[in-house]
Amino acid sequence: FKYNNDMKIKFIFLIILIISCNKIEVNEMDDILSCVLDLSGNNRHELEKVLMHYKQSPKDSLKLRAAKFLIINMSHHYSLSGDYMSKYIKNVDSLYKDLPSPIKSYIYQIPGMIPECDTFIKKELDIHNITSEFLINNINYSFKLYENCVYTSNLSFEDFCEYILPYRTGNEPLISWKDSSIMNIIEGKNVNEYELITTQLSDYFSQITSRMTHFDINRIRDTLLSKYRYNYYRDNPCIQNNINKSIGLPYAIDFVPNMKNDFDSYNKYFWGININKRFKGDIYSYYSKTALPKIYRKTYALNPIPNDDSNYIPKFFRNPYNRDVTKLYQKTGNIKCYFADATSDTKYAYLTAFNDYTWEEMAWARIKNKKALFKDMSVGVVYIPVYYKKAKRIFGDNPILIKNNGEIKTLSPNLKLLQNIRIKRNYTFNIKNKSYANNIIGVKIVASDDSIYNNFQVISKIIKSNNLGIYDSLSINKKYKYFGIAPNADNMNSNEFAEIKFFDNENNELKGIPYFISKNGGCRRNDVIARYLFDNNLSTSAAVYYIGNYYYCIKFDNSEHIAYIKYLPKNDGNNIYIGDEYELLYFNKGKWMSFEKKIALTSFLDFKNIPTNALFLLKNLTKKEKARPFTVNNDGKIKFW
Numbered sequence: 001f002k003y004n005n006d007m008k009i010k011f012i013f014l015i016i017l018i019i020s021c022n023k024i025e026v027n028e029m030d031d032i033l034s035c036v037l038d039l040s041g042n043n044r045h046e047l048e049k050v051l052m053h054y055k056q057s058p059k060d061s062l063k064l065r066a067a068k069f070l071i072i073n074m075s076h077h078y079s080l081s082g083d084y085m086s087k088y089i090k091n092v093d094s095l096y097k098d099l100p101s102p103i104k105s106y107i108y109q110i111p112g113m114i115p116e117c118d119t120f121i122k123k124e125l126d127i128h129n130i131t132s133e134f135l136i137n138n139i140n141y142s143f144k145l146y147e148n149c150v151y152t153s154n155l156s157f158e159d160f161c162e163y164i165l166p167y168r169t170g171n172e173p174l175i176s177w178k179d180s181s182i183m184n185i186i187e188g189k190n191v192n193e194y195e196l197i198t199t200q201l202s203d204y205f206s207q208i209t210s211r212m213t214h215f216d217i218n219r220i221r222d223t224l225l226s227k228y229r230y231n232y233y234r235d236n237p238c239i240q241n242n243i244n245k246s247i248g249l250p251y252a253i254d255f256v257p258n259m260k261n262d263f264d265s266y267n268k269y270f271w272g273i274n275i276n277k278r279f280k281g282d283i284y285s286y287y288s289k290t291a292l293p294k295i296y297r298k299t300y301a302l303n304p305i306p307n308d309d310s311n312y313i314p315k316f317f318r319n320p321y322n323r324d325v326t327k328l329y330q331k332t333g334n335i336k337c338y339f340a341d342a343t344s345d346t347k348y349a350y351l352t353a354f355n356d357y358t359w360e361e362m363a364w365a366r367i368k369n370k371k372a373l374f375k376d377m378s379v380g381v382v383y384i385p386v387y388y389k390k391a392k393r394i395f396g397d398n399p400i401l402i403k404n405n406g407e408i409k410t411l412s413p414n415l416k417l418l419q420n421i422r423i424k425r426n427y428t429f430n431i432k433n434k435s436y437a438n439n440i441i442g443v444k445i446v447a448s449d450d451s452i453y454n455n456f457q458v459i460s461k462i463i464k465s466n467n468l469g470i471y472d473s474l475s476i477n478k479k480y481k482y483f484g485i486a487p488n489a490d491n492m493n494s495n496e497f498a499e500i501k502f503f504d505n506e507n508n509e510l511k512g513i514p515y516f517i518s519k520n521g522g523c524r525r526n527d528v529i530a531r532y533l534f535d536n537n538l539s540t541s542a543a544v545y546y547i548g549n550y551y552y553c554i555k556f557d558n559s560e561h562i563a564y565i566k567y568l569p570k571n572d573g574n575n576i577y578i579g580d581e582y583e584l585l586y587f588n589k590g591k592w593m594s595f596e597k598k599i600a601l602t603s604f605l606d607f608k609n610i611p612t613n614a615l616f617l618l619k620n621l622t623k624k625e626k627a628r629p630f631t632v633n634n635d636g637k638i639k640f641w
Helices: 006-019 026-039 041-055 058-072 083-095 101-107 115-120 132-148 157-163 180-185 191-213 232-246 432-439 528-533
Strands: 078-081 122-125 251-255 270-274 296-298 322-324 332-338 348-355 358-366 371-378 381-389 392-395 400-402 408-410 414-423 444-448 457-461 472-486 495-503 513-518 523-525 542-544 550-569 581-588 591-599 605-612 616-620 630-632 638-640
Touching: 026 041, 026 058, 041 058, 041 132, 058 132, 058 157, 078 083, 083 101, 083 115, 101 232, 157 251, 232 251, 232 270, 332 348, 332 381, 332 400, 332 408, 348 371, 358 371, 358 381, 371 381, 432 495, 432 550, 444 550, 457 472, 472 495, 472 513, 495 528, 513 528, 528 542, 528 550, 542 550, 581 605, 591 605, 616 630
Parallel strands: none
Antiparallel strands: 078 122, 251 270, 251 296, 296 322, 332 371, 348 358, 348 381, 381 392, 381 400, 400 408, 414 605, 444 457, 444 472, 472 550, 495 542, 495 550, 513 523, 513 550, 581 591, 581 616, 630 638
């Protein structure tokens, strides 16, 4: 935001730097408060009313400290506003009257998540618009929660200020969203019933989120809003954050910046966490199978950010309400970088990590004498240091690997010392592939000469499967018009296939029409799900369940003698697939360099005379699947990063 006076902008950055100190003395807090009041302009009297209100009585000394906390950290908080937002909020209130305020408060923020809406949305700074009545009501209600709720009994005042006191969790309008009606589901009377209370909350939250999953924003009939899609990993923690805070349960949102959530529960980049001293280290809703480069927490309080009038600052680092909490989760180390070509007007450097074929900024540091120190970086991650010259991003060095033992290694390709490698995947192995392969064992192959469910016969059964992305074969030697699959009744998991192919005695693949046939007499030609089994597309899949009274089938024009079938379980699509074209690249001097392109003739690829000490990437040019960079050890083993 632009304040009227450029000096005031600089004042804000000074405030941020002071607040980043571990401890602020009382006289320092009053000095900072005075600066913030100067920035509030015509709304200064509203903020001063709040301070005067709590100065009247010594018993309100803690509430006065809370008021100062809110005001000192208010400078960059804002609401989405304007005619567009007013109309949107009115429609939400009309269509979803029964939703409690904490849920609506999150729904009100949806237009701000849609880039196409930016043109129609205004942003109003809280410091210029908040009223004394609103702030006092919020402080009083928050203190009732702090003093009376069982889950705040061990909460420090500092944590109360950060996780219960704030009047907003995002960019919602200035409304009283802390809804006391949610308290009705809580029956616990003492601290010993904490688990009971969280269980009750969990049940309530499940009911709410099940409704949110079917929340149809298109009922508002706005083409811009149709861009919104409910995202389980993003929306659920935020909704739960509002619910929890409204009843005094301290909660926070932690995340990895600039990462795309691939809806794989093993790769969550956005999650919620309970804040409670008795449950220190409680990260029940966080799990990742790989090291995450940086983890931040959304805060109400200000945090340090870079201030550079000459060069570009990445968008994420312009937001002062993100705090580095990486050390709470992962082993970390420090990385020193040297920027030989940086000029005197280059103030800041950034460390990037790989994501979806790009290098995304994860951390920032000030450059001093062409050097920058990046603190608390996760080990087991490859980074590349960059800086900006005006708007141009410049790579400062080759990739840097910080090993699990804290050792730093620069990956500069050695084009003289060469090696050979064999590659079977282009992405970190996903443990789910193993489950997919195991789950289809026991699935029955059925066949019939008509589409009547009870006339199908079991003609074979799958007894082996692999998780390498390689087709397995099963002898059939039967002649029928319909061939299909039936679930394994002993396996309560879904039996998911990526592809099934049918062959005659001369190894010709036979094509037919996909069908869905059910026990109750239903029969669908070209069934949408059944098509996924026979579409020659490994990124689609179909599942049969142990309770399913139906078959997914293929129908031939006439009875055909099937010699054998080939089948492939559902998988992540990152194995080496015969017929696909791949390109091996290595990173050198600020860009990916092409080493060689190959069409896969087997389930692996061999490359000879590649550089050593390099960072590689194998791209599937046929399917454009995701990929992860990797290094090659001296023994030829591949390590993904």
